[in-house]
Amino acid sequence: MRPPRRTPVRLLARVAGLAVALPLTLLATSLPAHAEGWSVPSDARITLPGHGYGHGKGMSQYGAQGAARQGLGHRQIIDFYYPGTTWSKTGGWVKVLISADTSDDVVVLARPGLAVRDLADGATTTLPSNGASRWRLVVVDGRDVVQFLDTRWRTWRTLKGRGEFTAGGEAMSLVTPSGTKAYRGRLRAAQPSAGSSARDTVNVVKLDVYLRGVVPLEMPATWAPAAVRAQAVAARTYAAYERAHPRARHYQICDTTSCQVYGGASAEHPDSNAAIAATAGQALTYNGAWAFTQFSSSSGGWTAKGSMPYLTAKQDPYDGWAGNPVHDWSYSFSDNTIEQRFPAIGNLTRIEVNRRDGNGEWGGRVESITFIGGKGRATVSGDTARWRVGLRSTWFTVRVAAN
Template identity: 60%
Template structure:
């Protein structure tokens, strides 16, 4: 059983399950120092109030819907959230790591028209319709990959490969079998070796960029939102994949299928309305200096986007994020002081919280950049991102209110660590 290393390119780029689960601005000033400090008595409640969901870089997905409801087109939405980029096109294949397939083989459901390709051999082989229920590529005893089929309750050898093996279905979806279930994908599924000497294998989906975006959009934004918002998501997703393709995450693939990159669910995730948005924006993408732009996006800016790693991910006031349907524009969470003491045991008993630096934008001085926790046994200096990650908070744009628990029995607040994705299932 393989476990994949953390894939952190997108770093909390996010969206939310919140939409389903809950049913021209100015440039940013430099990070601002702050003296915000809260004394924490023994047995305290901490009420954390915040804005937004995610890192805040680039497009707010709730903001995109708010903008669409005010009459902005997809291009106007994109131009607002990625100022300084130019319009271009993107096409060609993309290779996606399928992280759910962790068992170092590639198993697909048998169907008419299955085709096998060997990267070391010209042409392709149409697999026989021989009554098999499954076809498999795995690693043989000599280290070469082999092809087998399941029939009569046992596996039968079909051939040995000289190179990397791919299975496709002549343009039709092909159903992958993983330890957790089955899922259909467009294009080709291949079993690839990360290194020449390893018996470990990656399952990779190779398909056109347009078909890939079809499997992303309904998992990143509700497909039945305003067409302009869904079209804007299509453009951002296509551009993001193009950027990752130019900066691949692995030796056998270019992008992953989780929220560490952008969520991709293959053919099974597609939705007719999202497909319409993809078709309406076919090949449209953003460029920066002639190359694909790094179009990060997140669920909710909370009213201000935050500056990212490139010039076009600017901090600016976002007038579109606060529409009435956004449940995470403003939020609050109540937890016991012991939650922090358990997270940072070097503190002992928590006595004081001090925010030392914010980004300077919006309520309370903006997103927390740095803070100090002081306890009876010592102090801990943490970044806002670390504080958010450890406690599972929605964003770093937050402030505190401290109250006495008055000896009440501790109630642990649940971690709000849901990936920032706007939808789940047919997200």
């Protein structure tokens, strides 16, 4: 939220407690050379205690709040979670795919100051107040056309090139199949490939305006100002990294948990707006390139090693405060749950953890696990097990009891 390159994880539902984090050197020497194993009797109850929420790489959002509660400023929080990075500045614009708009047109509600820009020559024209309730950009006979809706759709102008709506920085209401949402900047009818008649809706928006629709969806805007400011810096840097490694020819970043959650002007909150303004332009680099600032909800007390040198595995003393309900958690279910998720194994008889990352309680996060049954076995990564079973993270152990 690639290696999983773009994986910031939203704050979701939560459980509380305190992790026991053993020294890495002790764990490295005490981990068994063979797999951890648990026999599973018929009609068993399986309990998976665990720590943290998300991949654990980079900044823990609950950890940032815990650090802020201890008096750390946003720069100290950032320096702890992204060691070795350099403070820098960035700005400009970013192109965001609006995933909810699955139609091939761009439809907005009529409003004062609404204008259309023709990308072929840059000409911007204010749309008339003609009683229309909606305006749209749509392809007709291979040409981009501006239409308005009164009793029916009527053509107002055919453009020379692609088109985009703008309202001088004011919010526009985008109409999608799933509802209406407000966006600032420009709403572009973007062509996915040369010659295509399909169009994707792309929001072209100033970077710090974009953040106003990101930060309150990734972290509660009313948390400690230092934590929200740290989130603003991480999100700004993440967007700069994405912009340097664009997802497609016509946009740079998406608006879901696969990138960063973005809700446009509809998501803005005054507290997170203040945090963005207080950190205006602040971002991180590493060796002259924008840092890949992954973050997740909770480290569980130990961050995970990522794909970059500054995404280190280390003990996190800030994550385990009383208000973090996902620092510790536990799931309990019948053995049928595993059999349903991995039907090829048949009746589950044994679970083996083959490999962990070596950091924290139980030897750390699960990297490889095997489910053995009467018909076969399934060896999968910890991530695969997490998603199929529905766990908060890959940092878990196993308890088995007969029903």
